[in-house]
Amino acid sequence: MRISELSRATGVPIPTVKFYLREGLLHPGQRTAPNQASYDASHVRRLHLVRVLVDVGGLSVAAVRSVLTALARPDLPLHDALAAAHTALPRDVAAVDERRAAARRETDAWLDTRGWRLDAATPARDDLAAALAALRQLGWEVGPEVFERYARAADAIAAEEIAYVAAAPDREAAVEATVIGTVVFERALVALRRLAEEHHSRTRFTG
Amino acid sequence: MRISELSRATGVPIPTVKFYLREGLLHPGQRTAPNQASYDASHVRRLHLVRVLVDVGGLSVAAVRSVLTALARPDLPLHDALAAAHTALPRDVAAVDERRAAARRETDAWLDTRGWRLDAATPARDDLAAALAALRQLGWEVGPEVFERYARAADAIAAEEIAYVAAAPDREAAVEATVIGTVVFERALVALRRLAEEHHSRTRFTG
């Protein structure tokens, strides 16, 4: 398969395929001559994965590279592969000021009470603290307990997700399911929450 | 309050405040002279809101403007204000191809069976269809039912959110709670899901 066929098979323009090759998001093809190479199904699959991460997950090229790097380490235990995928995902966290630091201490303490076994440096902790700090900035005098309902829902979802991953036929499938699950189902969850909000809003506020 | 005080009170640099004024994200101050204006608490609050939407919610300046425009319509019924806020939120949906159109038909049909009362044109429908299309692109031969668990969690969360909004003291507080809730709690929910995944992953996969 030459580059034009790869492009046609995936819908990705040739210049973009070249760009991904340069950026290391796509492994080089099998060289057949100094200026010829042939691509196969693995390249098609990889391109699809890259586009899903970029288009659906909203990941930057750098973030995609990090995720792919994590995927490519067959030595990594499953749990660490998931952690690597999470760390590679974007988390545009602003500077840590006093307000944010206080929020972080409180959310950490609250997370402890929930009984979750978490790494002390997990990036999602910052995101949660940022959410609390934002609420306070806007005048909501709340504590981390406002997240209780969300935490219970997240716990139920995550339990099933991990059970699903654990049932994967092999390690590679499990790791890939982890990455795809994190990115794609996150998007789906967000969409479903908005749809559910619309439903309840209509039910409650309209005649 | 002059611009330098406004800047100090919010942590937003003066050039950025000027930029937001130009872009219409911040209403002009009370003019006291041809080249002087005074700002008040409403400007502080608005700046905080803009920064939260941008930093925590990841909204573009254009999206923030849309949201603020929706907020500024006191005539709008509560339900429509929520719809306006949802519509204003970003939803980088790629081009609709045949695969995506099929996914959209299936997710729509599935949503019907759930009993949710939804507008036919709600943008979140596209996001959900995009998630399903992405899964299929990656070889997951699944239907919309994979989202069932997420839909139940979303439904429970949304029911409480709408109840909370309905308890707001006045309409303006309700609309603002809607926007903040959608943006900030979405972020929190995503963070909590990742934390819960980490917990269950550690519990299941490590010694």
Place this chain on the structure above:
DNA sequence: CTATTGCGGATAGTGATACTACCCATTAGG
């Protein structure tokens, strides 16, 4: 065998976005 098309590799350019810098005449404050 030759002409056209396609290839890979490299360099440079594009368009969108979100600021950031500078300049100016004017005004506030000590």
Place this chain on the structure above:
DNA sequence: CCTAATGGGTAGTATCACTATCCGCAATAG
């Protein structure tokens, strides 16, 4: 009065994800 700050405008910057162009060579159609 003099210095610093102000509002307003124009222009510049940094980043990002491509996209365009060029080159010499390879493949292939006639």
